[in-house]
Amino acid sequence: MSKDIVKPSILPGFMELLPADQLIFNKMMDIIRHNYEKFGFIPLDTPAIEKSEILLAKGGGETEKQIYRFMKGDTDLSLRFDLTVPLARYVSQHFNDLTFPFRRYHIAKVYRGERNQKGRFREFYQCDIDIIGNGKLSIINDAEIPTVIYNTFKDLGFESFTIHINNRKVLNGFFESLDVTNKVDILRTIDKLDKIGKEAVVEELKNLGLEDSAVERIMEFINIKGKNDEIIASLNNLGIKNGMFKEGLEELTQVVNYIRCFNVPEKNFNIDLTIARGLDYYTGTVYETILDDYPKIGSVCSGGRYDNLAEYYTEQKLPGVGISIGLTRLFYQLREAKIIGENASSTLSQVLVIPMDNCIEQSINIASKLRENGIIAEMYSEDAKVGKKFGYADKLNIPFVILIGPDEVSDNKVTLKNMHTGNQETITIEEAVALIKK
Amino acid sequence: MSKDIVKPSILPGFMELLPADQLIFNKMMDIIRHNYEKFGFIPLDTPAIEKSEILLAKGGGETEKQIYRFMKGDTDLSLRFDLTVPLARYVSQHFNDLTFPFRRYHIAKVYRGERNQKGRFREFYQCDIDIIGNGKLSIINDAEIPTVIYNTFKDLGFESFTIHINNRKVLNGFFESLDVTNKVDILRTIDKLDKIGKEAVVEELKNLGLEDSAVERIMEFINIKGKNDEIIASLNNLGIKNGMFKEGLEELTQVVNYIRCFNVPEKNFNIDLTIARGLDYYTGTVYETILDDYPKIGSVCSGGRYDNLAEYYTEQKLPGVGISIGLTRLFYQLREAKIIGENASSTLSQVLVIPMDNCIEQSINIASKLRENGIIAEMYSEDAKVGKKFGYADKLNIPFVILIGPDEVSDNKVTLKNMHTGNQETITIEEAVALIKK
Structure with missing residues (x-):
């Protein structure tokens, strides 16, 4: 060494x-x-x-x-x-x-x-x-x-995935309507709902100094669930007069309607009043995406x-x-x-071209033709026993092998082996291209 | 502020x-x-x-x-x-x-x-x-x-570009045949040929302590030019017995032959005995590519x-x-x-869909259909005068604009404008897709 x-x-x-x-x-x-x-x-x-x-x-x-x-x-x-x-x-x-x-x-x-x-x-x-x-x-x-x-x-x-949608103005307006001041702390707490559970959220909200009635209304609010139109109806039914809340609700309603125009299936998006995202950055619509x-x-x-x-x-x-x-x-x-x-698979290659009995030049030729036809191809250029050459295709999971030996050269054909089925046939390069592309 | x-x-x-x-x-x-x-x-x-x-x-x-x-x-x-x-x-x-x-x-x-x-x-x-x-x-x-x-x-x-090819063994073997010891210094000097010119190279080589005869042979050597086969013939004609030189020449000859098999045109690759590349790393074939x-x-x-x-x-x-x-x-x-x-162009978009008179939903629909047909499309969603909307397409160099107004909606058609020719026609979305793809 x-x-x-x-x-x-x-x-x-x-x-x-x-x-x-x-x-x-x-x-x-x-x-x-x-x-x-x-x-x-x-x-x-x-x-x-x-x-x-x-x-x-x-x-x-x-x-x-x-x-x-x-x-x-x-x-x-x-x-x-x-x-x-x-x-x-x-x-x-x-x-x-x-x-x-x-x-x-x-x-x-x-x-x-x-x-x-x-x-x-x-x-x-x-x-x-x-x-x-x-x-x-x-x-x-x-x-x-x-x-x-x-x-x-x-x-x-x-x-199955759901894009959860909310609007920060709906949240902020709702909190304003409750006449609470520490919105950011409340949002931070609500954002933890999935992680810590309802009871802990209630506890934290109380620790923030909120009245029991306010905590109750908040828990009611974030408990509004259902289909998109049901949630929008529930929000309207809250009868909140706050301007920001109304603006947010109008935005949320528009967003839901336009998402439908964009052909997103109803099952793939859902209003979720518990999400808030980055606390000092987002100001309107917010998104999270959950793999169901x-x-x-x-x-x-x-x-x-x-x-x-x-x-x-x-x-x-x-x-x-x-x-x-x-x-x-x-x-x-x-x-x-x-x-x-x-x-x-450990490769992008669709074909490995294996030269037999030193038919290198003809193999290079075949590999070039495959590439010209849009097929990802490589040639096994090393001097090795045929088992090792096939082993390379096996290990990388290359789906096809083409063998080029003296017989193939004299007949102007190629031997194509499907590595998954084991099928092997001697055909023209054009036929091989068609089979590989299939 | x-x-x-x-x-x-x-x-x-x-x-x-x-x-x-x-x-x-x-x-x-x-x-x-x-x-x-x-x-x-x-x-x-x-x-x-x-x-x-x-x-x-x-x-x-x-x-x-x-x-x-x-x-x-x-x-x-x-x-x-x-x-x-x-x-x-x-x-x-x-x-x-x-x-x-x-x-x-x-x-x-x-x-x-x-x-x-x-x-x-x-x-x-x-x-x-x-x-x-x-x-x-x-x-x-x-x-x-x-x-x-x-x-x-x-x-x-x-x-027009040329891949310059050399082999470090040819260089090293040649220097060995001259019985000089400071190969690395010589290589470094030769590598500068393009930058400093022949005379300065001769000067530097002499400063390395080389005999005049050695300098002369080196300059002769790097002056070997011509077609690939001519250079190989010239190298063979040097009659150098050094083993490394012979090995390098054999490799270079093989590389040239195989490059031909790979269908690289003769005008796009050329042996160039002056290139050496990274001095303590490369040991055989070396490449440089010059845009002619x-x-x-x-x-x-x-x-x-x-x-x-x-x-x-x-x-x-x-x-x-x-x-x-x-x-x-x-x-x-x-x-x-x-x-x-x-x-x-400042965009990948092929089409800008412009909603007129608030035909937003129908415009969203058309944009979605275009995308489903593999066309990169965006919609101008902002509330603005039509001139500003066209200005957006103009500035980004978007080739087509589709206008969707009440007439298009009621006729179930789109108005397609070619932004380069100025041509405008009201046609079906299928016709528009075909035209844009063309």
Whole structure:
């Protein structure tokens, strides 16, 4: 041993996949991208490293503790912890070069130095879309966003999932009507309902100093369930006069109606008065997406409407609505639950071309022809016994093998073996292309 | 103004694009990816942050000075500066889970704290492919790699480009035959030929202490030009008995022959005895790719054969061959030279659906139908004058607009306007789909 070997390993909290899983991961990312593009969102790419003063302009909270921040020379740098702050910076910086409403998608890695625990990642992909208005933004966008969610998760292969929808104005207006002041604390408590249960929520609300009657009304309110139209009817029946509540209810009603226009089935979206999302950011519609068969995974796609995207970087008022899919975490949880990843293939190749008795040039020729016909093909170029060559196709799970030996060359044919059925036939390259494509 | 505004900006040396350019950039990345996949390379994704002890295992040189390295808690972290070291670490770490030859592609950002200058980036995309063998790797792979380069650059839209090919054994064997000892210094000097010119090379070689006769033979050698077969003939005619030279010449001859089998036109690859590439890494075939009409850009795709990918992480012998396209730099230079990016579109959308007189629901319906037919469509949802709505399509360069007003609704038709020709006709949605797809 000529030198010291460094044991190869990665940092804890970082995800790295073997080929079979990587292919599934990328497939999911492609489906998300395809759906985002179908709705006319355009891709953005911003630096993963930004000035700390930019990323920390808002400051405070968990973010600052978790951020990867460091000096390079005299420059104070940070790795982005989400794609929203870079979007705010981008739209402010390039305001005059953009056309509004600005529809962008961004699929990229973000970084958070979270406490190391199973299922939590320090580097993870976010897949975001946002529609940013200049000054104002129609409520129709609030209905289009869940339509993108619906199409995306359907294409990802999920049958049963529910997009939970709420409106922060409904919540805020309701609390105003109760004449309570600590709305943020109440929202934070309600947001924990799924985690800690009703009794604990009641307890916490009382600890916030709320009157029993107020706690009772809150619990009644968040207990309003049913079909979308039933919930809207119940909310109307509350007879609340508060202006913000009325505005929120009107928005919620419109959003539900427009979502129907977008052909999202009724079973895939449901008003849920218990969700609030990011407490100091969202101002109207909010979304969470639950896989009905795996509720424990939590929301797999969340977001909402905000009044002011970029208040730290510009005086322009930029309202928007958007969502984010945390792909790394979603993948991890689906994989852990064995919903995906069993018996996966470790290759994209559809055919392995195996030269026999040194028929290399003819094999290269066949591989080229396959590729010209849009088939992903590779050739086994190594000098090895035929069993090893087939073993390579087997291990990677390549569906077809083409053998090229002297007989095939002289007959101008190929021997095609279906690796799943074991069937083998000697046919023309055109016939082989047709069979493989089938 | 309610709070301090932080002026939005990014760090110097980082690239960020406006939508039109971003779309071109992504298109190029997609073409590269598609070609890499066509040849059966599978995608990998490794963390952008690794342990410093991993990334710096080799140590020394410019790398260490340029690396973004920092502490997070007690952990010494670095951002990757290329995709080769992470590949070496990955293959060593997951050796038992991989099937060899291991063909992977990796398209991702890497980081180098380079001196700030025009056209140099501190964050940039590399697009790599490598084929890694377990213990050995056939020379045929050395011919397949330039085939991938050829297909990729052709698909990127380039007509005239030349893949320059050399073999380090030919160079090393030749120097051995001259009985000179400081091969590395000589190589480094020859590598500068394009930059500093012949006379300066002669001067430097003499300064290395070489005899005049040796310098003369070297200059003769690197002056061997012509068609591939002519160069091979000239090399054979040198009558050099050195074993390494003979081995290299045999490899070079084989590579040229196999590249022909792969259908790469003769004008797109040429032996070039002056290229050497990374001095302590490549051991056999080396490649550089020059755009014939833009030689000043330098090599746009380079790489080669190496004996031992991962000697710092494993005792396994892992020979390989690979290339890298520095996409960020390539894009920048093509853009600067106005080869790309003029009159580009700022959207992927093929149609903008404009609701007139509040025909929102019907417009949503039409937009959904377009998407179901594989057309990228968006709806202008904002409340605005019709001129502003058309202005949006104009600014983004959306090729078609569909108008939906009461007449269209009652006739069950759509009004389709071709934004380039100005033609406008009222037709069925099926007719509109057909026209847009055309």
